[in-house]
Amino acid sequence: MKFSFQLQKKCCNTQARAAIYSTPHGIVETPRFMPVGTIAAVKGITPNQLKNTEVQMILANTYHLHLQPGESIIKKAGGLHKFMHWDGPILTDSGGFQVFSLSKLREISESGVTFRSPKDGRIIKLTPEKSIDIQNALGADVIMAFDECPPGNADYQIVESATNRTYRWLKRCIQAHNRVEDQALFGIVQGGTFPQLRLQAISSLIELNLPGYAIGGVSVGEDSSLIQDIVQFSAPLLPENKPRYLMGVGTYKEIAMAIASGIDLFDCVIPTRFGRHGTALVAGERWNLKNSKFREDFRPLDEKCTCYTCLNFTRAYLNHLVRSQEMLGYTLLSLHNITELVKFTQDIRKSILNNSFTEDFKSWLT
Ligand code: GUN
Ligand code: ZN
Numbered sequence: 284m285k286f287s288f289q290l291q292k293k294c295c296n297t298q299a300r301a302a303i304y305s306t307p308h309g310i311v312e313t314p315r316f317m318p319v320g321t322i323a324a325v326k327g328i329t330p331n332q333l334k335n336t337e338v339q340m341i342l343a344n345t346y347h348l349h350l351q352p353g354e355s356i357i358k359k360a361g362g363l364h365k366f367m368h369w370d371g372p373i374l375t376d377s378g379g380f381q382v383f384s385l386s387k388l389r390e391i392s393e394s395g396v397t398f399r400s401p402k403d404g405r406i407i408k409l410t411p412e413k414s415i416d417i418q419n420a421l422g423a424d425v426i427m428a429f430d431e432c433p434p435g436n437a438d439y440q441i442v443e444s445a446t447n448r449t450y451r452w453l454k455r456c457i458q459a460h461n462r463v464e465d466q467a468l469f470g471i472v473q474g475g476t477f478p479q480l481r482l483q484a485i486s487s488l489i490e491l492n493l494p495g496y497a498i499g500g501v502s503v504g505e506d507s508s509l510i511q512d513i514v515q516f517s518a519p520l521l522p523e524n525k526p527r528y529l530m531g532v533g534t535y536k537e538i539a540m541a542i543a544s545g546i547d548l549f550d551c552v553i554p555t556r557f558g559r560h561g562t563a564l565v566a567g568e569r570w571n572l573k574n575s576k577f578r579e580d581f582r583p584l585d586e587k588c589t590c591y592t593c594l595n596f597t598r599a600y601l602n603h604l605v606r607s608q609e610m611l612g613y614t615l616l617s618l619h620n621i622t623e624l625v626k627f628t629q630d631i632r633k634s635i636l637n638n639s640f641t642e643d644f645k646s647w648l649t
Contacts, residue, residue, distance in 0.1 A: 296635075309381070310339070313526065315339055315633055316628045319551070337625055343376075349417050373424055375421055377430065379431060380530075396408070423621065430449040430471040431449050446474050482520065497527070514541045535624075553624070572602050595609065
């Protein structure tokens with residue numbers, strides 16, 4: 284069997300769980316943070332460097348890879364894993380969400396989404412079938428259903444119609460999926476901030492007996508406290524014996540709270556985006572390494588961290604690199620930030636196995 288999800292432990296009167304998710308390209312010990320490699324590259328980081336951070340699974344994006352270089356080239360290269368030289372698990376997002384956030388002139392209809400390529404002005408249409416075709420050609424271990432994610436402030440009618448359409452599109456995705464053996468297709472729960480719609484979406488998704496489920500439509504402009512409410516309500520309703528993935532989240536607190544609600548997988552661009560802006564995640568805080576207070580600070584970036592950056596470089600050196608806009612500065616900061624968030628989820632995993640999660644992480648859980 285190429286995929287399995289083995290629950291190891293639940294803990295502390297919460298929904299928190301530790302599990303092992305096995306994929307064709309290796310295991311993911313959950314809960315675990317997944318860094319984003321949108322264009323088949325985790326920005327500024329080599330796969331070798333990534334391996335040393337204990338990252339297990341990474342993301343890539345259908346939308347970006349379809350525009351450039353195109354899935355046929357990646358298929359000819361032997362698939363995404365070979366093309367980018369990453370032999371661990373990969374998940375691809377389906378593209379719909381990125382069309383909405385990144386392209387102008389989009390038009391949505393029952394058949395799919397039409398938009399103008401920001402690269403060369405071509406008119407492109409993504410449909411559920413097309414998204415799955417592309418994802419089948421890319422060959423990631425986990426692929427995502429093509430969904431419609433309305434903005435966080437959308438009213439009930441709009442969210443309801445997007446949620447219903449997402450369900451109809453999901454059934455088309457299932458029909459189109461040609462690599463059931465070695466690619467797990469996850470369904471995405473939409474429903475915005477409306478519990479009734481979330482419940483309805485989850486009930487209909489569960490009947491389709493998919494190999495995994497994601498909660499989408501969060502962190503799209505709504506308040507952070509609403510994110511927690513949605514996740515707390517939705518995650519426990521999903522099947523216990525399948526992986527649960529919270530899309531596009533996020534911060535230490537959101538991750539800790541979501542794990543307490545029963546989420547297993549996370550992704551977010553924060554570590555790499557912050558890294559490129561000279562910001563480091565240290566001890567739950569955000570540090571701007573440009574700050575002149577670091578000019579003569581010869582301590583490691585994070586004295587408790589054992590990543591390559593923190594073992595070998597000082598705050599003063601990173602301050603110098605960032606001020607000089609040297610690429611290496613961004614690489615070293617991204618490397619630390621990724622290590623930091625992966626470690627955060629690894630530490631939570633250990634505390635779940637040790638039955639001490641709510642005690643060890645109480646500062647994040649209130
Ligand atoms: N990434 C973050 N949120 C979402 C979502 O709702 N749908 C998809 N496809 N990707 C996402
Ligand atoms: Zn570090």
